[in-house]
Amino acid sequence: MKLFKLGLVPQILIGVVAGALLGMAAPAVAEPLGLLGQLFVGMLKAVAPLLVMLLVMSAIANRHESGADGRKGLLTLLLYLAGTISAAVVALLMSQWFPQTITLTDVAEGSPPVAVAAVLADVLFKLIDNPVNALLTGNFLGCLTWAILLGISFRRASAAFKEHLQTLADGVSDIVRYVIRLAPLGIFGLVCVTVATTGVEALAGYASLALLLVACMLIVALVVNPLIVYLLTRRNPYPVVLQCLEESGITAFFTRSSAANIPVNLALAKKLGISEELYSVTIPVGATVNMAGAAITITVLTLAAANTLGIEVSFATALLLCVIAALSACGASGVPSGSLLLVPLACSLFGISVDVAMQVVAVGFIISVIQDSAETALNSSTDVIYTYAVDQRGGADG
Template sequence: MFAKYRQVSLIVRILIGLAVGSLLAVLLPQATAIGLLGQLFVGALKGVAPVMVFFLIMSAVSGYQSGKENHFGSVIVMYLSATLLSAFAAVGASWLMPVRLVLPKAAKVAGGAPQSLAKVLEDLLTNAVANPLAAVVNADYLAILFWALMIGFALRLASKETRKVISELSGALTQVAQLIIEFAPFGIAGLIYTTIRETGFAGVAKYGQLVALLVGTMAFVYLVVYPAMVWAMTRQNPYPLTFWTLRVSGIPAFFTRSSAVNIPINLKACEALGLNKASYAVSIPLGGSANSGGAAITVSVMTLAACATLGIHVSFPLALILCVLTALAATGASGIAGGSLLIIPMAASLFGIDNDIAMQVVGIGFIIGVIQDSVETAVNSASDLLFTATAEYHDALKSGHPVDIKAAVAQAAGKPGHALRAAKAVQDA
């Protein structure tokens, strides 16, 4: 039965959960037990997220191999720069169009908001060195980040077998999180039931504003910011390559909602462009974690929406810290559907937002995830292909070799079968 349940697209299941939860809120407003599904879902995420983040970061750092000969300097710079610029764009959009959420427990933490930058920095430093076990138990994400980095660097001196165990534990925890997300339709039904029951449909309308802000920011980043980066690297018209990558990689990613699943599609697209296989065979999988501009936008917008709801003033220095922290955290976002939502509590903790409130924000993220996560994944995956191609063209031009990006795209577009067959293979799987 579970296998048949999973055969149905997660997007379809979430839509059904939204419809069922809304209908039950109208027909059975006194059946409060339905809301328990939402509490269980958020509670499960709250339980697994701190442990998963700890092992993901620790595994990534311990498995890093330094000193290897490679030619990925340009693509890595583009990945990291794009993620940081995306965070800046999200902060700017949130300032221009602030959105307030419906959080039943908001009043509980409004009085605990930090009052100055000095206080935030003091809390940042003192919380970062808290007991690592207590940090995982209490979901103190700043301390989790600090100790995961420290232990990860120390584990680089350990044996290969030890590092393999850490990597496998990280993979196992990711699978646990994915299993919990499989039951998201039930949790979302409970969450939307509780929201409509307590706030009415007016509260749900706020989600439409949030979705518009997220999607609008992601569209601006991919259609304006990223092309500007491509032009700066190549001094050629960036839009033929931008639109082609969006069509070939972004559309399949929109429906798979997983950067990891979309990797084979990007590899075939790189082949169609005639790129160097020795380069893209590494840079495309690397982009699944290192290039997370869409995730940075989601985390920044959701965090600032929580701050606006709680009455927390975000000054420019605080926003700058948020951008850097979000960019760093987004590079570790899991490649599974909804993975970026699990790092919202880490960014929220910067402003003294209670973990219970942060997980309510995560729950809202899953409610709007039908659109938000699909667009986010499309931005992340398509930009992996965009920046991989741009980096190679940049290095070729720098070495004095002529490159005509428009002609390369036209040639690749004349052979669309590569990417389409890859997309169909992933969907069939």
């Protein structure tokens, strides 16, 4: 059938429209069809903790040191981290100015702490959780801790072992891709139930959430990134920023994969006259760790969940969220809509249950038609922009 030959984005659009129409026309059939959405969320819930652990562990274990020009490479990595944290801060501020809520079921399952001290204590205990228990209970903070520690330890392992570790991570990523291929059916069921029970107002809320996400990404792309480039090069940043958005961002918008866009970025970096010794390292690494768009998605959706549950987010907790969103975003690489699977990690900061967090993930998939494309465009184009800025700064200094 021609329907199955369409890309994932058109299929998701069809699922959203078909689910909304059926939910309005025949509410009686919405409940049995809702099983599709529940199964989809359940599969995501099952694979997400293992995915986070293996992706981060493998990424750290297989990370190569920069070659002859380590200083430039290190500066680029630091710039990636600074840009990702800045994106999370932008998302935080925008979420406070334009607070969002999400239509969820069984929101009473959340057990939000009432004080920052309780949040920090809960975070510390989750960080030192047993790795097996962290996987079984969906403790994403525990999974992240063990992934980092084991990844650092495995850096001294043999090349064969690290290759097998990467193969294992790729295998789980493939499973996630298979699950995500079922997103149109799952979203069809979720939208059908949502419209039948709460009306089309819920979809309007999703549109507002998508608009906020895109607005945050545009601010980072057109304000934050140019400012960073200017601070490093002391030149008008917009020509190169707009060129990167045009030649890298547009391609990434449609491919929805930073990894698939690496050849495009390498060609663009060469075109911009960047040192090959630098971009041959930073562009592939950037496709893994430079995830400003993912940090925005994680922050906005987590704060929307907190608003829905009536959790008051203090300044200290908000800053902690920005750091966690930036660090965990590195694990979103290589998987379409991978940032959505890391939302539960950030939600756990506020004591939000995995079941409720996975409902937020499902909402993210509904708007992923726009969110994931814009996120990938920002991530991929920023790889070249920051590499260019460091190269130009190095040239000026030298």
